[in-house]
Amino acid sequence: MLLVHCPYCEEKRAEIEFAYAGEAHIARPLDPAAMSDEDWARYLFIRSNPRGRHHERWRHIHGCGRFFNAVRDTVTDKFEVTYKAGEPRR
Amino acid sequence: MSEALARIDPVSGSAVFANGVTLTLVEPMARFSLRARQPEALEQLLGFKLPRKIGASLDCAACLGPDEWLLRAAAGTKIASGSGQPVSITEISERSVCLIVEGARAAEVLASGCPLDLDRFAVGRATRTVFETVEIILLRTGEDRFQVEVWRSFAPWLRTALETAALQLR
Numbered sequence: 001m002l003l004v005h006c007p008y009c010e011e012k013r014a015e016i017e018f019a020y021a022g023e024a025h026i027a028r029p030l031d032p033a034a035m036s037d038e039d040w041a042r043y044l045f046i047r048s049n050p051r052g053r054h055h056e057r058w059r060h061i062h063g064c065g066r067f068f069n070a071v072r073d074t075v076t077d078k079f080e081v082t083y084k085a086g087e088p089r090r
Numbered sequence: 091m092s093e094a095l096a097r098i099d100p101v102s103g104s105a106v107f108a109n110g111v112t113l114t115l116v117e118p119m120a121r122f123s124l125r126a127r128q129p130e131a132l133e134q135l136l137g138f139k140l141p142r143k144i145g146a147s148l149d150c151a152a153c154l155g156p157d158e159w160l161l162r163a164a165a166g167t168k169i170a171s172g173s174g175q176p177v178s179i180t181e182i183s184e185r186s187v188c189l190i191v192e193g194a195r196a197a198e199v200l201a202s203g204c205p206l207d208l209d210r211f212a213v214g215r216a217t218r219t220v221f222e223t224v225e226i227i228l229l230r231t232g233e234d235r236f237q238v239e240v241w242r243s244f245a246p247w248l249r250t251a252l253e254t255a256a257l258q259l260r
Binding site: 013014017063066 | 144145154155156158205206217218219220223225
């Protein structure tokens with residue numbers, strides 16, 4: 001069982017309580033109408049997909065219900081750190 | 091007309107005893123979902139303190155998330171609507187039913203499907219979690235006594251699962 005530390009509950013909980021929510025720190029463009037289709041498509045679909053440290057969003061959906069950010073190693077599947085939404089990139 | 095309507099519970103109200111574990115259905119009660127960014131706003135409105143730590147409970151209120159509380163009270167209890175205040179109060183009395191798992195091996199029965207570390211889940215704690223794949227709210231009301239809040243439509247399955255786990259304890 002993979003345990004994930006929820007920064008809001010401040011404890012480790014089972015992975016089954018969480019939902020993955022894609023790459024983190026992707027800000028929605030402030031003025032989408034001013035963007036070209038290519039730039040908009042890049043914002044919507046293109047992700048970094050790194051091998052190694054990956055910043056991603058998770059949601060403690062069967063717990064406190066909160067979204068938070070995590071750094072997970074995509075090779076070892078180990079969580080390096082989790083932190084609250086809105087905090088700077090680790 | 092409403093006097094003529096019979097109340098139907100999703101699971102049988104009769105208790106189950108197996109291997110020292112008792113499974114019972116709690117009488118209907120009033121439940122409210124309380125949401126607010128500032129708990130003080132809710133406290134001022136309701137007139138009592140709310141637990142601030144996620145997973146803690148205080149009297150009839152349990153803190154489920156940073157801005158979310160579950161309030162449980164006797165059936166028919168009415169509380170302020172919170173209209174015009176920066177709070178959200180929703181009555182959810184009939185959304186779920188509550189099962190009590192009680193007995194020296196109650197934790198073992200719950201551990202058959204719940205991933206929480208129940209040894210570290212102290213009396214008075216309350217949290218949303220899962221049993222197998224069914225979302226529940228688990229409250230530890232005593233060393234050997236747990237309350238399981240589960241949505242009505244999941245209750246028959248959950249009760250069967252808990253009963254099966256209790257019967258199969260070795």
